[in-house]
Amino acid sequence: YRYEERSDRLWMEIKHVLDILAKPLTDLFGNCITAIEQASGNANQLSPILESTELILQIFYSLNYQDLPSFFEDHMEFWMNGCLTLLQLPNIPELDYDDLDKPGIIQHVKGQVCTCISLYAQKYDEEFETYLHKFVDVIWHLLTSTGLEVKNDYLVSTAMNFLTSAAERKQNVQLFAGEQVLKAICEQVVVPNMFFREADEENFECNPEEFIRRDIEGSDIDTRRRAACDLVRGLCKYFESEVTNIFSDYVSTLLETYRSDPANNWKSKDAAIFLVTSLAVRSKTASSGTTEVNEFINIEDFFRSFIASDIKLDSGVHPVILASSIKYVLTFRGHLSLDTITAVFPSLIHHLTSQQCVINSYASACIERILAYRRDGKPLFTEEALAPQLEQLLTNLFHALTLPENSENEYIMKAVMRTIVASKSKIIPYIMNIVEQLATRLIEVAKNPGRPRFNHFMFEAFGSAIRFTCSNCPDVLEKFEAALFPPFELLLTNDIEEFQPYIFQLLAQLLELRSAPVPDSYMALYPHLTSPALWESGVNASPLVRFIIAYLKCSKGAVCDSPATAGALLGVFQKLIASRANDHEGFNLLQAIVAYASPGIIDPYMEDVFRLILTRMTNSRTTKLTSNFITFVCFLAAIRSPNYLFQITCSIDNSLFPKVINRIVEDVQKVTGQTARKTCVIGMTSLLSDCSTLLSQAESWNKLLEAALAVIELPEEHAKENAQNEDDPLAGTATGNVQKVAMFNRLVYAGLSDNDYFSDVHNIRSYLAQKLQSQLSQHSHLKLSLSGPAQQQLMNYLQRTALMIMMTPMNVLALLLVLASIVIAADDYLVRSKPDVNLTPPIHNAISAATGIATRVLGKDIASNITFEEIPPDVSNGHDVFEIETINKSLVIRGNTAVAMASGLYWYMRYHCNSQVTWGKPNECLHE
Numbered sequence: 001y002r003y004e005e006r007s008d009r010l011w012m013e014i015k016h017v018l019d020i021l022a023k024p025l026t027d028l029f030g031n032c033i034t035a036i037e038q039a040s041g042n043a044n045q046l047s048p049i050l051e052s053t054e055l056i057l058q059i060f061y062s063l064n065y066q067d068l069p070s071f072f073e074d075h076m077e078f079w080m081n082g083c084l085t086l087l088q089l090p091n092i093p094e095l096d097y098d099d100l101d102k103p104g105i106i107q108h109v110k111g112q113v114c115t116c117i118s119l120y121a122q123k124y125d126e127e128f129e130t131y132l133h134k135f136v137d138v139i140w141h142l143l144t145s146t147g148l149e150v151k152n153d154y155l156v157s158t159a160m161n162f163l164t165s166a167a168e169r170k171q172n173v174q175l176f177a178g179e180q181v182l183k184a185i186c187e188q189v190v191v192p193n194m195f196f197r198e199a200d201e202e203n204f205e206c207n208p209e210e211f212i213r214r215d216i217e218g219s220d221i222d223t224r225r226r227a228a229c230d231l232v233r234g235l236c237k238y239f240e241s242e243v244t245n246i247f248s249d250y251v252s253t254l255l256e257t258y259r260s261d262p263a264n265n266w267k268s269k270d271a272a273i274f275l276v277t278s279l280a281v282r283s284k285t286a287s288s289g290t291t292e293v294n295e296f297i298n299i300e301d302f303f304r305s306f307i308a309s310d311i312k313l314d315s316g317v318h319p320v321i322l323a324s325s326i327k328y329v330l331t332f333r334g335h336l337s338l339d340t341i342t343a344v345f346p347s348l349i350h351h352l353t354s355q356q357c358v359i360n361s362y363a364s365a366c367i368e369r370i371l372a373y374r375r376d377g378k379p380l381f382t383e384e385a386l387a388p389q390l391e392q393l394l395t396n397l398f399h400a401l402t403l404p405e406n407s408e409n410e411y412i413m414k415a416v417m418r419t420i421v422a423s424k425s426k427i428i429p430y431i432m433n434i435v436e437q438l439a440t441r442l443i444e445v446a447k448n449p450g451r452p453r454f455n456h457f458m459f460e461a462f463g464s465a466i467r468f469t470c471s472n473c474p475d476v477l478e479k480f481e482a483a484l485f486p487p488f489e490l491l492l493t494n495d496i497e498e499f500q501p502y503i504f505q506l507l508a509q510l511l512e513l514r515s516a517p518v519p520d521s522y523m524a525l526y527p528h529l530t531s532p533a534l535w536e537s538g539v540n541a542s543p544l545v546r547f548i549i550a551y552l553k554c555s556k557g558a559v560c561d562s563p564a565t566a567g568a569l570l571g572v573f574q575k576l577i578a579s580r581a582n583d584h585e586g587f588n589l590l591q592a593i594v595a596y597a598s599p600g601i602i603d604p605y606m607e608d609v610f611r612l613i614l615t616r617m618t619n620s621r622t623t624k625l626t627s628n629f630i631t632f633v634c635f636l637a638a639i640r641s642p643n644y645l646f647q648i649t650c651s652i653d654n655s656l657f658p659k660v661i662n663r664i665v666e667d668v669q670k671v672t673g674q675t676a677r678k679t680c681v682i683g684m685t686s687l688l689s690d691c692s693t694l695l696s697q698a699e700s701w702n703k704l705l706e707a708a709l710a711v712i713e714l715p716e717e718h719a720k721e722n723a724q725n726e727d728d729p730l731a732g733t734a735t736g737n738v739q740k741v742a743m744f745n746r747l748v749y750a751g752l753s754d755n756d757y758f759s760d761v762h763n764i765r766s767y768l769a770q771k772l773q774s775q776l777s778q779h780s781h782l783k784l785s786l787s788g789p790a791q792q793q794l795m796n797y798l799q800r801t802a803l804m805i806m807m808t809p810m811n812v813l814a815l816l817l818v819l820a821s822i823v824i825a826a827d828d829y830l831v832r833s834k835p836d837v838n839l840t841p842p843i844h845n846a847i848s849a850a851t852g853i854a855t856r857v858l859g860k861d862i863a864s865n866i867t868f869e870e871i872p873p874d875v876s877n878g879h880d881v882f883e884i885e886t887i888n889k890s891l892v893i894r895g896n897t898a899v900a901m902a903s904g905l906y907w908y909m910r911y912h913c914n915s916q917v918t919w920g921k922p923n924e925c926l927h928e
Contacts, residue, residue, distance in 0.1 A: 043095050053109055057112040057113060068123070080131045087139070109878060110142070117131075122165045125172075156193065161230065163189075165234075167231070176621050177239070182239060188233070191250055193225065193228040194225055241296060266320060279829075280293050299336065300336060319356050322351070326348065360407060368411070381655075383425070417458075420468065421468070423468075427469060435483050438462060440492075441498075466509050482512065501539050508543065508547040509751060512554075516555060535572060541581075542585055552597070556596060572586075573593075583625050593637065595639060630663065631676045633645065641686070663705045678764055684711075685764075849906070854905060864893045866892075883904070
């Protein structure tokens with residue numbers, strides 16, 4: 001249960017399990033403790049009992065993870081006493097494995113006890129408080145008496161995690177207060193566990209992949225160094241100044257030891273760097289590195305004094321020191337000055353040529369993160385700053401990939417990708433060489449695809465190269481196609497499933513940059529895209545649909561110009577709509593077919609298409625399916641006509657159309673994505689303005705209008721659906737991992753095709769207002785039945801629309817010319833006027849000014865029936881406002897200024913009275 005999301009169903013299941021299992025599990029735990037005490041020293045008897053005890057503790061941990069069960073709370077003393085007994089068990093050599101690096105059963109049991117009490121210290125500290133002191137004493141003794149052997153790593157790291165959990169709680173401050181206590185923790189627990197051991201050195205040399213995974217990927221949760229680092233941070237939460245002062249002395253001692261004999265004492269400096277990093281980092285993120293630092297440590301000074309010389313070209317330092325120095329830059333990239341980063345960057349490029357896999361991997365990771373880092377919203381390295389070093393950087397990156405251990409090094413490939421992204425147009429002189437080298441690498445990797453993350457970043461590199469070089473360079477686009485088609489065709493022919501989704505995304509990206517006609521090289525591929533075998537794997541659905549839509553768009557529907565080709569595409573739609581996972585792609589494909597194919601080809605199938613959708617809606621409707629259905633119905637009403645939609649639904653069932661309208665009204669607000677919402681509003685507007693059936697049904701018409709207005713006012717979604725972070729293309733996948741099995745991972749830099757079929761509509765508020773304006777004038781029953789909020793909202797839209805129309809460039813120019821003529825006339829008047837003329841402007845009253853306008857425009861008789869009143873501006877934003885009301889057959893217009901009152905009069909005349917006064921046509925037929 002430790003990884004489940006909280007829910008009522010989960011609570012019911014846990015309660016059911018606890019009702020049955022809690023007491024027997026507790027009794028069994030007690031029996032095991034008794035048996036362990038009785039079998040003391042007898043390895044043969046202890047081994048199965050300890051194995052059972054470990055399983056009991058794992059179950060206990062899971063049952064307690066979500067919340068503290070009342071049964072275990074009532075029996076906490078029993079469980080905690082048993083845990084104390086287990087922690088104090090002596091080591092029995094006979095229970096250890098022959099492999100001295102593998103923890104024995106006693107280490108496993110004690111480690112599991114530490115995991116359980118850490119959970120209690122973190123989540124149930126009030127209930128656990130009674131036992132905390134006892135466990136801290138026992139854990140302290142355990143840590144100071146356990147050796148540095150690898151077999152003890154799990155136990156020591158979990159024990160330190162417990163101390164960290166205790167140190168982070170404010171109520172436990174007194175346990176760790178005092179200089180002597182902190183010194184003892186530093187000297188006896190932290191520093192010894194931060195030293196580089198022989199096992200670490202062996203991993204560095206012989207198993208670099210495992211070393212890197214543990215060191216910079218954050219997967220070293222069970223290592224001594226990570227646990228010691230976390231303990232330092234836990235102590236710094238309430239004793240930052242004291243801990244920093246104490247550990248500073250140790251850092252100075254370690255650095256002095258290193259200086260006395262750098263060749264033999266390099267481990268001291270590595271420990272010093274690790275300790276400073278542990279002290280300095282308060283918080284961090286994967287994308288930005290360290291986000292907050294210890295105010296008592298100067299990151300820049302430490303770099304200049306102890307890191308800069310080691311990271312320089314040919315410094316001659318031990319490889320581990322060099323790796324730690326590069327890691328320091330990687331960790332604190334956001335807190336080192338731009339001058340420092342700029343100065344160290346050439347050295348990082350040089351270290352890409354190192355024969356040590358850890359060194360060139362760390363250099364690659366550091367370069368990639370520096371190029372991705374943004375300070376104040378701007379890249380730390382601009383493309384202009386990167387350009388002088390670009391050739392050497394690319395040369396060294398591709399050289400590093402030729403080393404035997406680096407043939408599929410994900411850090412290097414990610415750095416290649418990031419270099420292309422950061423360089424943008426500056427990469428063009430090198431791009432074809434890059435693509436050729438990547439294509440060669442692709443062919444080699446395809447022989448035995450084994451590193452999914454490497455593969456993903458390689459295809460991201462292709463995508464970024466296309467994105468930043470082909471958009472405005474048709475000749476480069478053709479060269480790309482010439483370079484990529486042969487390897488892509490080979491991989492598709494050999495049915496390399498892992499690569500198919502990536503290839504289709506890139507081919508779609510290339511084709512989207514083309515204009516009609518579709519080149520022959522693409523047309524040769526098209527007949528195979530509807531092959532059932534390709535669609536058997538669900539991972540191909542999204543990229544294949546995107547690819548087919550690119551064909552339809554580029555060919556302007558020519559690839560769907562016969563019943564046979566239309567039938568093949570609709571067969572794909574039928575398969576997709578039946579899938580819960582991919583039904584949205586079916587709707588994407590269907591919209592493109594309707595948008596680009598000839599109506600004469602596609603219309604005969606539309607009734608069957610609707611029947612398929614309605615069958616799925618009836619049998620297994622989901623929120624996603626409903627949202628896509630509503631979007632498609634609105635799309636169809638907008639791109640064809642509302643009457644076309646009416647005819648299709650009536651051909652199936654005469655009562656279907658009102659049901660469809662009701663479904664839109666009820667669920668349209670569940671539609672997500674800005675483009676989909678825009679499509680819905682445009683379609684609903686078409687139904688409101690052009691559907692004769694709806695126009696005769698005021699109640700349904702009003703409900704649909706209110707639904708459209710509600711969608712318009714929904715908060716904007718700034719991120720596209722399923723969007724991933726360009727800073728880290730795998731950030732959106734689970735734990736940042738790509739699985740080895742074939743799966744769909746969207747290429748961030750291949751982009752998303754823009755399927756906005758109404759791109760000419762820029763403002764949906766104005767669109768709605770303009771389309772409905774004439775209908776409201778012609779159908780008074782619709783206007784009379786509008787609710788107050790809907791009327792106000794429409795009024796606001798109409799005002800904005802009128803303002804935008806008035807503020808077109810030509811109107812603004814005309815206004816400026818009028819103003820200029822007024823200024824010239826006024827200037828001429830002032831020149832000719834007497835000096836003693838009083839030019840002080842009169843004080844205007846808003847109500848009298850508005851009354852004057854009404855009198856001049858409408859005449860005194862009509863204006864006498866209009867009352868103007870002053871109200872405050874909008875309290876939320878200070879904007880001008882006006883209100884209109886009729887009282888006893890008299891019109892009341894309220895506004896916060898004379899201009900606002902005049903705007904209210906204008907709106908009333910135009911949209912209520914259908915009248916307008918202009919210079920060329922005085923109003924002669926104003927309705928009473």
